[in-house]
Amino acid sequence: MSKDFFLGIDIGSVSTNVVLLDKSGEVIENMYLRTQGKPIEVLQKALATLYEKYGDSLQIKGVGTTGSGRHLASLVVGADIVKNEITAHAKAAIFFVPDVRTIIEIGGQDSKIILIKDRIVIDFAMNTICAAGTGSFLDRQAERLNIPIEKFGEIAIKSQNPVRIAGRCAVFAESDMIHKQQLGHPCEDILFGLCLAMARNYLANLAKGKSLESPILFQGGVAANIAMKKAFEQLLGTQIIVPKYYNVMGAIGIALLAKERTKGLITKFRGFENINGCKFETKGFECRDCSNYCEVVGFYSNGNLVARWGDKCQKYSSNRNYHIENSKNL
Amino acid sequence: MKVGVPNSFCYAGMENFFIRVIPEVLEDSQIIFSGKTTKEIVEYGLKNSCDELCIPVKIFIGHVEYLIRQNQVDALFLPRLVSVLPGTYSCPKIIGIPDIIKSNYHGIELVVPEINLRKKRKIMSEESMKNKQLFDFPMAKIAKTKNIMVLAHSYVIFDEFLNKGILETIKNAGYNPIYPAYYRFNSFYNSSDLPKEFFWSSARDIYNYFEWARNSTDVDGVIYLMTFGCGIDSILQELIMRKCNKIGLPYLCITVDEHCAGVGIQTRIEAYLDMIEWRSNRDEKSCLPAHG
Numbered sequence: 263m264s265k266d267f268f269l270g271i272d273i274g275s276v277s278t279n280v281v282l283l284d285k286s287g288e289v290i291e292n293m294y295l296r297t298q299g300k301p302i303e304v305l306q307k308a309l310a311t312l313y314e315k316y317g318d319s320l321q322i323k324g325v326g327t328t329g330s331g332r333h334l335a336s337l338v339v340g341a342d343i344v345k346n347e348i349t350a351h352a353k354a355a356i357f358f359v360p361d362v363r364t365i366i367e368i369g370g371q372d373s374k375i376i377l378i379k380d381r382i383v384i385d386f387a388m389n390t391i392c393a394a395g396t397g398s399f400l401d402r403q404a405e406r407l408n409i410p411i412e413k414f415g416e417i418a419i420k421s422q423n424p425v426r427i428a429g430r431c432a433v434f435a436e437s438d439m440i441h442k443q444q445l446g447h448p449c450e451d452i453l454f455g456l457c458l459a460m461a462r463n464y465l466a467n468l469a470k471g472k473s474l475e476s477p478i479l480f481q482g483g484v485a486a487n488i489a490m491k492k493a494f495e496q497l498l499g500t501q502i503i504v505p506k507y508y509n510v511m512g513a514i515g516i517a518l519l520a521k522e523r524t525k526g527l528i529t530k531f532r533g534f535e536n537i538n539g540c541k542f543e544t545k546g547f548e549c550r551d552c553s554n555y556c557e558v559v560g561f562y563s564n565g566n567l568v569a570r571w572g573d574k575c576q577k578y579s580s581n582r583n584y585h586i587e588n589s590k591n592l
Numbered sequence: 593m594k595v596g597v598p599n600s601f602c603y604a605g606m607e608n609f610f611i612r613v614i615p616e617v618l619e620d621s622q623i624i625f626s627g628k629t630t631k632e633i634v635e636y637g638l639k640n641s642c643d644e645l646c647i648p649v650k651i652f653i654g655h656v657e658y659l660i661r662q663n664q665v666d667a668l669f670l671p672r673l674v675s676v677l678p679g680t681y682s683c684p685k686i687i688g689i690p691d692i693i694k695s696n697y698h699g700i701e702l703v704v705p706e707i708n709l710r711k712k713r714k715i716m717s718e719e720s721m722k723n724k725q726l727f728d729f730p731m732a733k734i735a736k737t738k739n740i741m742v743l744a745h746s747y748v749i750f751d752e753f754l755n756k757g758i759l760e761t762i763k764n765a766g767y768n769p770i771y772p773a774y775y776r777f778n779s780f781y782n783s784s785d786l787p788k789e790f791f792w793s794s795a796r797d798i799y800n801y802f803e804w805a806r807n808s809t810d811v812d813g814v815i816y817l818m819t820f821g822c823g824i825d826s827i828l829q830e831l832i833m834r835k836c837n838k839i840g841l842p843y844l845c846i847t848v849d850e851h852c853a854g855v856g857i858q859t860r861i862e863a864y865l866d867m868i869e870w871r872s873n874r875d876e877k878s879c880l881p882a883h884g
Contacts, residue, residue: 330855348863349870383867385842388860471833553632574752 266323268524269531270517271339272347272510273301273331276370276397277483279513280308282320287357287518291315292510294483301331302338302542309339313534325531326350326520328512330371337561337569338542340532343516343523350515352376352383355479357518358505363475366494366502367511368464368484370397375468377475387468395463397484399432403439403456407449414453418489421454429459457493465497476500481508540564549573595621595703596665598655600629601648602673602686604747605727614669618703624663626655629753633658638850640696646821647754647849648747649685649692656693660700667701668693674708676726677793683824727773734809735768740865741805742771743832744817745794745825748848755817756854758846758861765865767812772801786831795824802832806841813842813868815861820849842868 267290272279278301282291293308312320326343327335328350336344347369355362356378365376373396377385389395404411425447427438435456442452478500484490485508495502507514543562548555556573570578595618597603597610607625614623626633629651637654645653659665670690673682681687690704707726729746740762748754749771762769785803790796805811814836818825829845836843844864846857 330859346859346862346866348859349866382871384871386863386867388856471837553630555631 265319265321267320268517268521269322269325269339270350270510270513270515270520271305271325271327271329271335271341272350272512272516273297273305273327273329273335274347274369274371274512275330276401277509278304278308278331279329279510280305280312281507281510281513281517282312283514283517283521285521287521289507289514292507292513294509297331301334302544305335305338306538306542309534310538313538320534322529322531324517324520324524324529326516326523328516333571334544334561337563339537340530341520342527342530343520345516345519347512348374348376348386348388349383350512350519351481352378352386352515353518354507354511354515355481355505356381357514358507359477359479359503362477362479364478366464366478366480367482368396368480368490369482370401372396373464373468373482375464375472375474377472385472387472389468395429395460395467397482399435400456400460400484400487403436406436407453409449409453412486415486415488415490417450418453418457418487419450419492421448421450421489423451424458425451425455427452427455427459429456429463435459454489454493457487457489458496461490461493461497474498478502480504481511483509485509546572549578551575593618593621593667594624594663594665595667595669596624596626596656596659596663597669598626598652598659600626600655600751601652601747602682602689603670604750605729608728609726610669617705618667618669621667623669624659624665626659629655629751631753634753634850636661644821646685646819648745648751648819648822649689650850651751651754652689653692653696656697660697665700667703668697669703672704672706672708674706675793676707676709677796678709679789680793680796681791683792683794729773731773732770733768734770734805737810737812738767739770739805739809739811740767740868741802741811741814742769742817743798743802743814744771745798745819745822746773748817748819754819754848756848756857758815758817758857761858761861762815762865765862767865770805770809770811772798790828792824795828798828799831802835806839811841812872813844813864815864816843816845818845818847820847842871 266285268283270281276297278295278297280293281289284290291312295304295308297304325339325341327341328345328347332344351365351367355365360381362378367374373389375387376383401411404414409417425442428434439452439456480491480494480502485504491502491504540563544559546557546559549558554574558570558572558578560570561568573579595614599607610623614621633654634651636657637650640657641650641653670693672690673686675681690702694702729750742749759769790799816829816832818829833843846860
């Protein structure tokens with residue numbers, strides 16, 4: 263077995279994903295963990311598990327981070343590349359299905375559509391402020407109906423006569439669901455109705471004016487839900503592919519990008535032992551020096567200040583030694 | 593007398609005009625500008641406005657509140673900008689803004705002269721109207737390559753709170769942002785292919801700039817910064833998107849609202865610039881037609 267490995271880390275709002283690729287791009291290890299509001303701890307734990315399993319034989323040649331927590335993660339591990347999740351998802355999809363034309367990606371807090379032609383991204387869209395059509399909404403509804411989220415798809419797919427639910431707004435959708443449930447509609451019909459409403463909302467919101475060509479890939483955590491796949495297939499009238507590693511595609515993409523970036527270079531990876539032995543902390547305060555009231559965050563490793571961000575004037579972020587005593591804040 | 597001028601929304605970029613005109617209209621006056629938008633001003637604005645207003649108007653109300661509370665001004669100078677470009681009208685919210693302020697702030701003197709280039713009606717002195725230059729926005733420098741067109745109302749482009757520093761982000765990524773600088777443009781370029789000219793001055797200005805820039809320089813992409821709830825933006829955005837799709841220019845629409853964190857905007861712009869980069873790399877290698 264080749265000893266060169268590449269690490270991809272995708273820290274999203276709901277899940278933290280870590281993958282290990284070998285030189286040829288084969289997925290050796292993939293982890294899908296819940297972020298639960300503690301991205302640094304979850305990441306440290308995941309890396310510790312990897313280290314326990316492989317020990318020193320694991321030679322990391324490149325690391326990439328993506329997702330909404332990418333900047334934080336890059337400080338923890340020492341990343342070679344920090345990229346947005348759209349580019350990472352497209353990269354992975356093209357790697358597995360070279361002739362892919364459309365990517366439907368639905369994650370915890372956001373959903374995206376990526377259009378590809380000749381292995382190049384030609385257009386994309388991300389959901390706006392509203393999170394009505396995303397995983398965390400499905401999560402909440404499953405919880406309300408007391409159904410484990412893993413069973414959601416299984417139950418919903420049995421539906422023969424799905425109910426009509428308004429999917430524009432999460433609040434309206436919920437009240438619609440409650441009305442239907444009080445009228446006595448069976449659970450599976452309501453659940454599949456919700457899937458259809460979400461798919462309709464997705465197509466109306468993100469895909470408006472765009473033509474969705476086949477092959478269509480469906481990835482992100484929500485792709486685990488077979489009823490969502492069925493709903494999209496029903497609405498689009500075409501087959502949809504759910505790739506094998508649908509829930510860690512972002513992490514695979516960024517690992518592939520890290521592999522490209524580190525060609526002939528030495529990685530900035532800090533090493534498993536250094537990461538696991540370190541105590542990372544963040545401290546924030548609201549600066550009151552001017553009326554912008556910036557929320558400044560400091561990142562500490564073993565009590566030493568590593569970086570600061572969030573200030574508009576950059577007096578904290580550009581100068582690490584800017585003493586807090588200098589300001590009126592503390 | 594302390595005269596307050598909220599220099600945001602429709603009055604952004606008019607500072608030099610005010611400095612010239614106010615002493616003529618009001619004697620012994622000390623002009624106080626509200627300055628750049630800060631979080632404090634935004635909070636004032638959100639507290640004092642109703643839901644239906646667009647975010648620039650909410651921020652404007654914050655500027656007014658700030659002037660009254662912090663600077664204790666005796667009067668507010670709010671010209672009614674009915675028409676600032678011959679043959680057009682301003683947005684109804686711009687025309688009505690002195691009334692919004694009048695009905696909410698009692699006990700403060702409002703000076704509301706009218707500027708209406710449509711009817712050539714002059715309420716201000718002949719002398720001050722001779723120089724019709726109302727706005728002084730810095731023009732964007734156009735580079736030879738790697739230009740990214742940022743389209744929006746000027747009060748969005750020049751308000752860092754509203755756009756979350758989008759111009760800086762583009763510059764840091766190695767691209768050159770170009771943008772319309774309000775109303776000056778129409779005088780030397782006017783050739784849109786639309787069946788009918790736009791009714792609103794800002795829409796005409798933005799669309800003409802878009803047409804001019806894409807025809808006369810090398811533009812890599814178009815970003816439209818739309819303010820949530822803006823009627824003019826909603827139609828203009830769609831027109832420009834269709835045009836971009838037709839000619840194969842990469843297009844991105846970003847909606848700005850009250851968000852405090854700029855992360856969402858950052859991600860979209862990064863992905864957008866990656867897409868442009870990816871395309872241009874490919875174009876060189878295999879001689880595919882530019883932009884897909």
